[in-house]
Amino acid sequence: MPISEAESAVMQVLWERHPLTAEEIAAALGAARQWQEATVKTLLNRLLNKGAIAAVKEGRRYLYSPLLQREAYVHAQSKDLLDRLFDGRLAPLVAHFSARQKLGAADIAELKRLIAELPDDE
Amino acid sequence: MPISEAESAVMQVLWERHPLTAEEIAAALGAARQWQEATVKTLLNRLLNKGAIAAVKEGRRYLYSPLLQREAYVHAQSKDLLDRLFDGRLAPLVAHFSARQKLGAADIAELKRLIAELPDDE
DNA sequence: ATAATTCATTTACGCATGTAATCGATGGCA
DNA sequence: TGCCATCGATTACATGCGTAAATGAATTAT
Numbered sequence: 441m442p443i444s445e446a447e448s449a450v451m452q453v454l455w456e457r458h459p460l461t462a463e464e465i466a467a468a469l470g471a472a473r474q475w476q477e478a479t480v481k482t483l484l485n486r487l488l489n490k491g492a493i494a495a496v497k498e499g500r501r502y503l504y505s506p507l508l509q510r511e512a513y514v515h516a517q518s519k520d521l522l523d524r525l526f527d528g529r530l531a532p533l534v535a536h537f538s539a540r541q542k543l544g545a546a547d548i549a550e551l552k553r554l555i556a557e558l559p560d561d562e
Numbered sequence: 563m564p565i566s567e568a569e570s571a572v573m574q575v576l577w578e579r580h581p582l583t584a585e586e587i588a589a590a591l592g593a594a595r596q597w598q599e600a601t602v603k604t605l606l607n608r609l610l611n612k613g614a615i616a617a618v619k620e621g622r623r624y625l626y627s628p629l630l631q632r633e634a635y636v637h638a639q640s641k642d643l644l645d646r647l648f649d650g651r652l653a654p655l656v657a658h659f660s661a662r663q664k665l666g667a668a669d670i671a672e673l674k675r676l677i678a679e680l681p682d683d684e
Numbered sequence: 685a686t687a688a689t690t691c692a693t694t695t696a697c698g699c700a701t702g703t704a705a706t707c708g709a710t711g712g713c714a
Numbered sequence: 715t716g717c718c719a720t721c722g723a724t725t726a727c728a729t730g731c732g733t734a735a736a737t738g739a740a741t742t743a744t
Contacts, residue, residue: 531672550653555677558670
């Protein structure tokens, strides 16, 4: 049960803050996507069926929270990309971006810090 | 007109070698996916309609070649992932993988080389 | 010349997705 | 105490996708 693009937009909102009511989620998404509240309700139901979120009744409405961790989702997506396009390895991806898209100075500095912390092979 | 998962498998084959006949493509895919030749034909047609490949008649059959460059596809996919999950920056992705998935020694060595070649910020 | 084979093109079909409207229950208000 | 507003749940519907079979045109074999 993979989670779709539209559904992931709902997850993003819940990962930033939760629990939230359907109304609050719709409000948060109103900015980016132009969705009717009914649309958000549909997505919430699909996410419930997929076991990606939980709903707790609070009075007459529900409060929704994520069950699927953002970390897990991000990793699955990233690993999938790496496996499909970069032979499962990180270096070729970095090579691709450094060749193709100019990296910002801040990005470069951060990369240098990150790499410096990695253990040397020998 | 985005190109789907199944279609990208066909593109992979054509990126490695081309031009190829439908039969050759089906043979190449027979290994990985278990597709009937009819399925491959459908995908070839969809790719033709999307303008991702070209077909040149050679006798009674067609020879297919990619029009969409692998480089462009890879970049679009990678950039999309970065934008959606890592705020558009490469460093957080690298941080994610170095934290979460142990990098191989070869990968680390290559990363160090790559990073070393980047211009210093100041 | 006709039949059989081989291609590509067209049609098929179930499921997921994006996007909602409608229905049915429930709680507040007159 | 009955009606209106408000939720969530159910239903809807067009499009894309995965997977393929049927059809039709051309070519080769008989």
